[in-house]
Amino acid sequence: MRAASAFYGNEADEHNVNSRYTVESVQLLGESEAHLPRALRYELKKLIGDKFHPSTLEDLAGRIRKELRARSVVQKLERGSDPNQVRVVLEVSYIKHRVDAAPTHLVYHSRQGMSGDAMATVEGFKIGVVTSADDSVERYSGMIAGYEKALMNDRVRLGFQFEAYHQQWNSNTLVALKDAPDVPGEYRNRLVYTPEMTLELMPGLTWQTGVRMTNFQKQFPAARTESANSMINTLRYQKAWEDAGFGRQTLNADYSLRAATSLLASDYAYARQQWALNYLFEQGKNQVSAGFSGGTISGKAPLFDRFVLGNTTTLRGWDKYAIAPLGGNRMFYGSVEFRHRSHLAAFYDTGAVWDGGRTMEVRHSAGIGVRSPNFFCFVAFPIKEGRLEPQLMTGVSF
Numbered sequence: 001m002r003a004a005s006a007f008y009g010n011e012a013d014e015h016n017v018n019s020r021y022t023v024e025s026v027q028l029l030g031e032s033e034a035h036l037p038r039a040l041r042y043e044l045k046k047l048i049g050d051k052f053h054p055s056t057l058e059d060l061a062g063r064i065r066k067e068l069r070a071r072s073v074v075q076k077l078e079r080g081s082d083p084n085q086v087r088v089v090l091e092v093s094y095i096k097h098r099v100d101a102a103p104t105h106l107v108y109h110s111r112q113g114m115s116g117d118a119m120a121t122v123e124g125f126k127i128g129v130v131t132s133a134d135d136s137v138e139r140y141s142g143m144i145a146g147y148e149k150a151l152m153n154d155r156v157r158l159g160f161q162f163e164a165y166h167q168q169w170n171s172n173t174l175v176a177l178k179d180a181p182d183v184p185g186e187y188r189n190r191l192v193y194t195p196e197m198t199l200e201l202m203p204g205l206t207w208q209t210g211v212r213m214t215n216f217q218k219q220f221p222a223a224r225t226e227s228a229n230s231m232i233n234t235l236r237y238q239k240a241w242e243d244a245g246f247g248r249q250t251l252n253a254d255y256s257l258r259a260a261t262s263l264l265a266s267d268y269a270y271a272r273q274q275w276a277l278n279y280l281f282e283q284g285k286n287q288v289s290a291g292f293s294g295g296t297i298s299g300k301a302p303l304f305d306r307f308v309l310g311n312t313t314t315l316r317g318w319d320k321y322a323i324a325p326l327g328g329n330r331m332f333y334g335s336v337e338f339r340h341r342s343h344l345a346a347f348y349d350t351g352a353v354w355d356g357g358r359t360m361e362v363r364h365s366a367g368i369g370v371r372s373p374n375f376f377c378f379v380a381f382p383i384k385e386g387r388l389e390p391q392l393m394t395g396v397s398f
Contacts, residue, residue: 020084021084022052022080022086023049023050023087024203025080025203026044026048026088026090027090028044028064029089029153030091030093030150031068032148035121036067040063040064040067043060044060045240045250046240048204048240049242049248052086057088068094071094074091074093075088076089077089104119105117105395107394108312108395109133109392110392112134112139112311114131115131115132115133115134115312116130116132117130117144124147125146126148127144127145128143129142130143130144134311134313135308135311136327137304137308137327138304140165140166140168142165142166143164145162146160147159156197157197158197160194160195160196161193162192162193163191163194164192165192166189167186167187167188173325173326174186176326177326180326182300183303183306184302185218185303187217187218187303190214191214192213193213193214194210194211194212194213196209196232197209197210204238206236207234207235208233209234211231211232212229212230212258213229213264214227214304216228216302226267227265228260228266228301229260229261229264230259230266231257231264232256233257234257235255235256237251237253238251238252238253239251247283248281249279249280249281250279251278252277253276253278254276255274256272257272257273258271258272258305268299268300270297270300270301270305271297271298272295273295273296275293276292276293279291285340286338286339286341289335291335292334294332295330296356298329303326303327307329308324309324312393316367316380316391323353324353328354328355330352330353330354330356331351331352331353331354333349335348335349337371344369345378346368346369347366347368348364349365350363350364363382363383365380366380366381366383367380374396376395377393377394378392
């Protein structure tokens with residue numbers, strides 16, 4: 001089906017369509033964008049702010065159908081908020097009871113080992129396994145199961161997710177806990193129940209809200225089950241635009257709040273806030289990206305909710321157990337990365353993670369390597385006195 005003819009007329013008008021109409025938004029129905037490879041998600045976002053080209057849209061629809069093994073990807077256009085803008089809708093449909101299974105990502109850190117997950121989805125249901133030492137104080141391994149339902153042309157999504165993890169602890173963390181009686185101790189396993197709802201408030205702006213119920217079995221001084229039950233809220237904003245002769249720019253911003261309270265029968269009371277801002281500039285095949293994030297926790301949070309730096313995405317080159325083996329309740333992080341058209345890349349990171357009332361130590365790192373939409377490999381160096389201790393980090397996304 002010709003996308004242009006569905007809304008504006010025949011193919012003879014294609015030149016006028018291209019020169020007149022701008023893409024206001026792109027929406028994927030029948031499937032979550034999270035199930036697309038990063039490269040395809042990126043190309044969908046690049047459409048926003050560009051002139052409408054039917055051939056480009058048809059090519060993307062075909063690649064999405066092939067990647068998702070869908071029966072069809074139907075292209076639809078809707079009138080935008082401005083007479084010169086259109087909204088693009090790609091509606092994915094499957095053969096009934098289609099099962100999709102594939103690893104979603106694998107990453108390796110020379111000090112912290114391998115992390116990754118694999119998921120299977122069918123008719124809105126998902127189930128998968130995960131092992132990760134990359135984004136928390138501990139290494140956790142276990143399973144994830146959930147269900148998501150899209151309503152109102154995907155402007156509302158209702159979901160429920162269950163997670164069950166077993167923990168492994170680094171020796172540096174266990175030693176540090178002995179000298180930190182104010183930090184909640186280690187636990188053997190963790191169960192998480194999360195009902196949530198996502199609303200599209202306006203093009204580019206979404207609000208995710210729900211409840212996260214976490215039960216975990218403490219090991220000391222005696223085995224017992226505790227809970228950290230919290231309200232969760234996340235605002236996300238994305239905008240992309242392009243100036244003729246200058247380049248393309250993309251801005252992503254989000255704010256999240258987890259508030260654990262006794263009103264939800266929680267044994268812990270704390271508020272965890274985090275901010276993140278990322279900017280990408282592209283000219284030709286060269287890219288410069290810059291990002292900043294910060295966070296604060298008021299109250300006493302369990303180890304799984306404390307901030308960490310020093311992994312494959314933050315303060316690259318540092319080992320998180322050398323920086324803060326217990327994580328921290330304060331954090332800031334900044335990064336700048338340049339990527340050349342040949343996929344060569346170089347970065348500079350800076351940041352700190354600490355506990356309020358204690359001395360903050362800012363650290364720096366730099367590295368070089370290669371990056372493509374689905375792969376990265378970096379050699380990163382912590383900037384400090386003494387000998388160089390390079391770290392190898394690599395990862396692949398599917």
